[in-house]
Amino acid sequence: MALNTDESIVSLGTDPANGSAVDAVVRQIRELIAEAGLKVGDNLPTERELCAQFNASRNTVREAMRILKAYGLADVRPKIGATITDNRMSRAFELFSFNTMEVSRKTFQDVQAFRDLLEVGSVEQIFNRLTDLDLDDLHRINGQLSENHDLQEASEIDFAFHVRLVSILDNAAILDVYKVMKPVILRIMQKGKTRRTFKTETFSEHEGVLEALSARDRLAFQYRLRTHLMTGFRNFNDEMEAIA
Amino acid sequence: MALNTDESIVSLGTDPANGSAVDAVVRQIRELIAEAGLKVGDNLPTERELCAQFNASRNTVREAMRILKAYGLADVRPKIGATITDNRMSRAFELFSFNTMEVSRKTFQDVQAFRDLLEVGSVEQIFNRLTDLDLDDLHRINGQLSENHDLQEASEIDFAFHVRLVSILDNAAILDVYKVMKPVILRIMQKGKTRRTFKTETFSEHEGVLEALSARDRLAFQYRLRTHLMTGFRNFNDEMEAIA
DNA sequence: GACGACATTTGGTCGGACAAATAAACGCAA
DNA sequence: TTGCGTTTATTTGTCCGACCAAATGTCGTC
Numbered sequence: 001m002a003l004n005t006d007e008s009i010v011s012l013g014t015d016p017a018n019g020s021a022v023d024a025v026v027r028q029i030r031e032l033i034a035e036a037g038l039k040v041g042d043n044l045p046t047e048r049e050l051c052a053q054f055n056a057s058r059n060t061v062r063e064a065m066r067i068l069k070a071y072g073l074a075d076v077r078p079k080i081g082a083t084i085t086d087n088r089m090s091r092a093f094e095l096f097s098f099n100t101m102e103v104s105r106k107t108f109q110d111v112q113a114f115r116d117l118l119e120v121g122s123v124e125q126i127f128n129r130l131t132d133l134d135l136d137d138l139h140r141i142n143g144q145l146s147e148n149h150d151l152q153e154a155s156e157i158d159f160a161f162h163v164r165l166v167s168i169l170d171n172a173a174i175l176d177v178y179k180v181m182k183p184v185i186l187r188i189m190q191k192g193k194t195r196r197t198f199k200t201e202t203f204s205e206h207e208g209v210l211e212a213l214s215a216r217d218r219l220a221f222q223y224r225l226r227t228h229l230m231t232g233f234r235n236f237n238d239e240m241e242a243i244a
Numbered sequence: 245m246a247l248n249t250d251e252s253i254v255s256l257g258t259d260p261a262n263g264s265a266v267d268a269v270v271r272q273i274r275e276l277i278a279e280a281g282l283k284v285g286d287n288l289p290t291e292r293e294l295c296a297q298f299n300a301s302r303n304t305v306r307e308a309m310r311i312l313k314a315y316g317l318a319d320v321r322p323k324i325g326a327t328i329t330d331n332r333m334s335r336a337f338e339l340f341s342f343n344t345m346e347v348s349r350k351t352f353q354d355v356q357a358f359r360d361l362l363e364v365g366s367v368e369q370i371f372n373r374l375t376d377l378d379l380d381d382l383h384r385i386n387g388q389l390s391e392n393h394d395l396q397e398a399s400e401i402d403f404a405f406h407v408r409l410v411s412i413l414d415n416a417a418i419l420d421v422y423k424v425m426k427p428v429i430l431r432i433m434q435k436g437k438t439r440r441t442f443k444t445e446t447f448s449e450h451e452g453v454l455e456a457l458s459a460r461d462r463l464a465f466q467y468r469l470r471t472h473l474m475t476g477f478r479n480f481n482d483e484m485e486a487i488a
Numbered sequence: 489g490a491c492g493a494c495a496t497t498t499g500g501t502c503g504g505a506c507a508a509a510t511a512a513a514c515g516c517a518a
Numbered sequence: 519t520t521g522c523g524t525t526t527a528t529t530t531g532t533c534c535g536a537c538c539a540a541a542t543g544t545c546g547t548c
Contacts, residue, residue: 046528047530062531078509078530092340106416107416110417113415173425180340184336302535303532323539
């Protein structure tokens with residue numbers, strides 16, 4: 001029987017000050033990467049070396065490595081060891097590839113409110129910057145929606161339409177946020193819809209928005225765009241009630 | 245010494261068919277959630293129960309739980325157990341929080357425009373949800389700004405003020421975006437300012453915003469908040485020209 | 489019935505052990 | 519010397535049992 005009779009080794013359970021030991025190891029590994037100037041493709045020390053270096057058990061180090069793997073920052077292979085990667089973008093998509101868990105109601109609500117703020121709320125800047133090129137692009141993208149696509153492709157086109165709309169703002173920060181939220185927005189767009197829904201309702205709603213844009217009608221633009229976003233909300237409610 | 249001399253217990257290392265045992269446990273937990281119809285807020289079985297259920301060791305289950313935690317699908321607390329959550333949006337944003345954008349003029353402009361959309365543009369929702377607790381908190385936070393702080397501390401308080409303002413919206417997506425942009429916003433806040441600037445001008449501008457909030461004066465709120473954000477922009481221009 | 493001491497439960501950590509995979513060293517033959 | 523198959527050593531993957539600290543439940547006392 002192996003007991004912890006040596007009090008120099010016996011320790012401490014949860015570190016009260018710094019959170020869990022695993023989090024501490026994650027932090028230290030990231031510091032190690034930063035200080036050593038390690039780049040993508042470089043190898044991390046072996047698990048046992050990290051144990052010694054950070055004075056942690058191998059299980060703790062392994063749990064830390066699981067986190068780094070889940071974040072797409074490390075790629076661990078047997079015998080090879082851990083190499084630094086950067087698959088954060090694809091991981092962001094995987095987060096929402098879980099078929100088992102739907103986007104929660106609160107998430108849905110928050111994201112749609114967010115989009116309302118960004119798209120409907122920026123009406124002034126959009127109309128100030130709007131060019132014919134923007135309108136042409138938007139019409140072209142929406143035109144693809146009327147063609148035959150599966151649900152995934154159709155939602156991608158729907159998303160591209162809204163991204164193109166937001167891109168009129170020429171704001172990199174907003175565009176980045178939109179890209180990060182893409183997986184969530186895609187799932188939201190697919191909620192309660194069929195391939196046919198995209199070809200008919202979504203297409204028409206987009207056309208209505210474009211019409212208002214062409215006519216430089218701010219109020220109509222806001223009304224139709226907000227209604228469009230709310231339509232998804234109605235779908236979400238229907239689907240929820242159908243389950244219940 | 246405890247050895248695995250009993251071959252009925254001795255096992256198998258990596259499951260050749262399904263990838264790693266940890267991935268198998270992750271999959272089984274997801275199936276469990278789906279089949280049992282568990283919702284956000286529900287509790288998962290304890291680690292030891294999962295061990296028995298999936299015929300896996302506790303370390304394997306723990307590594308699987310680390311993955312779920314990293315994906316924002318579970319929240320594990322000592323003694324309480326694991327509860328199902330959906331913080332995937334936060335995780336998605338966190339994945340990109342490592343980027344240290346340099347604050348160029350364009351970045352500054354974009355971020356401030358973004359904040360204008362979020363803070364000034366959400367005036368209706370803010371006033372609808374506003375409570376006395378919100379006002380008390382905001383006053384308390386801004387009060388700290390009148391005390392003596394170095395530039396870093398002062399900007400942190402300034403940031404806390406705006407985060408508290410946005411938190412009135414009760415929108416996790418917006419709050420996450422704010423947190424991700426924190427480093428950039430902090431640098432923007434520090435631009436062209438001294439410790440004294442925070443104590444005087446920034447403090448007064450915040451007080452003006454709070455005054456409008458207290459009076460439920462939407463227009464004054466928008467005007468003062470926008471002016472406040474634009475003030476930073478003026479500072480930025482001055483500094484840029486001074487460098488040039 | 490209220491309150492405090494004790495036992496139980498549960499996640500967090502540790503150390504050790506074995507299995508499997510593979511890089512690296514080695515040996516042998518052409 | 520060079521090429522190729524074999525052996526060895528290293529490393530990750532998994533499992534086991536144990537201890538700790540904290541939260542919770544239980545029970546006895548007053």
